[in-house]
Amino acid sequence: MTPLRTLALAAGLAAPLLAHADWLVGVAGPFTGQYASAGDQIKKGAEAAAADINAKGGVLGQKIKLEYGDDACDPKQAVAVANALVNKKVQFVHGHWCSSSTIPASDIYNDADILMATVSTNPQVTERGLKNIFRIMGRDDQQGSVIGQWIASKFKDKKVAVLDDKSAYGKGLADEIAKAMKAAGKEPVLRESITAGEKDYSGIVTRLKNAGVDVLAYGGYHTEVALLLRQADQVGLPLVVVGGDTMTNSELVTAAGKLADRVYFTFTPDPRKNPQAAPIVERFRAAKIEPEGYVLYAYAALQLFEQAVTQAGGVERAKLEPVLRKGKFDTAIGTLEFDEKGDLKKPAFAIYKWTGGRYDYAE
């Protein structure tokens, strides 16, 4: 055999081996169903990131190949999708999107020693002691402390009341707000609960007026905020409301009209405004894709994979997990650092404000 032919044979043999040696990254989310628009954003972001990384020569010399799993935000389907991805031998997962899908699916990935980066925000995602989950978004309950601190500094000389709607989400949020306010030396003048789903809140609103309250920190949903604002206006109280991410709902504006301009709320920062992400955003826009919602989060998840695998020198859990837990990663959504549970050390929440039917960063 001539050396040339040996080489050709070797190359021929090696080619399928190389193809097999691609990094297989699972991307799981709702690609069909009610939340398909979020799934579409995830797909666009992941595809662009994989293309960008592969164009630079891949990770440790190997290309990234994406494997999609559609859970339609159905927990049962999420389990099936997770099993299918494990069978296809994916080495990392970005997903799922719904907390109710991420929670059951994460057990399956954990058993198969597959690490995952998710955007689900329910505290339970990382509170169950699983060590394979890394959350690249803030938690529902971290919002409260952000709101509390912000109120304490922004409304230093105003009287602030804290109210909740007795729901798990609302009460949790309001408790966190009150705690953070007290820690910052700002005592709420009133701490009460109301019953969600009622219509008449004139009693409590008058009570706020009597206590001279200027600012209401509210844990709950947008419907009650609209009612509170309207009824405050009726009794002549120019109330300002600060709430959580549920206030992004535009029904608030329909129901409260101009009064919605008095609502501040926390929401994840718009990564498009992150200076680090500017070149990536430009590339997306050049390709006629608006990098809204979860696009840049998916992009960042693959950047996280790229950087962590490069540092760890492999994708095995024993090597990769310590790197993810200790490391600092610069991504399109900012610098990511994780704590013991896999939550972000510095969760990013921005304060937004409604103005004339649109919301944007509050000054």
Add this chain to the structure above:
Amino acid sequence: MGYALQQLINGLSLGAMYGLIAIGYTMVYGIIGMINFAHGEIYMIGAFLSVLTYVLCTALGVGPTPLVLLAMLFASITFTALYGWAVERIAYRPLRGAPRLAPLISAIGMSIFLQNYVQLTQGARIKSVPPLWQGGVTLWSADDFRVTFGWAQLTVVLVTLIVMAGFAWMITRTAFGRQQRACEQDPKMAALLGIDVDRTISLTFIIGAALAAVAGVMTVLQYGVIDFSIGFIAGIKAFTAAVLGGIGSVPGAMLGGLLIGFVEAFWSAYLSPEYKDVATFSILVLVLLFRPTGLLGKPDVEKV
């Protein structure tokens, strides 16, 4: 003092709405001796119809707010009255003379049907109307506390007063009112004297539905946020008001509504706003236990 007065105003506009709904319960009970549990749903339909009218008015660019309000009242009253009539025709008339439990179960069925019907056709999400009027008039100011009568609250109270006056006039002064009261006292005797009892009962349902429709429009005006399930809790509270005032008594229903409104306002003013429903329903239990005839009700004389 100012604080109490403000809560009194709040209770007044809330109580006015409960009173309007309570009349429907009390009239129907008076004439056929049953609790029309679908009445809360009739009120809910009234509220939905007024939102639909509002949306239509905005789409057509119908001008000033009072005109929109009139259109809402007109459309809501007309169509809700039709619903009231149909409910009686379909669910209760075939059961006339049946044991008391039958129409009661039929009423509960009707209530579930209407709720699901609206949920299916209008969707389960909330429907909202932006405030028609903002702000209010300052009545009195003392110790840094300005007592304010919101424009919407004022409208609710005024409309309720006008509607109630018209209703009282109809019951006491017109031929229909006399027929209605006669059927209430003794339907058989009324029939013997040539009164069409079925027609009178139909009209009673229509009037009850119309008053509930007014309450629905007022709800949209004052709160602006409704959904398919609002009828249940409002219905139960108005029922409590009717029982408190004395079921069967029209002035009692109005008085009961106002009292329930005041109780809710003052409970959330001085005690816990979280548990104001507990207060309302404790009243229901207490009245049923200690004064089943209510405040203005006549004791039910056993006829031999």
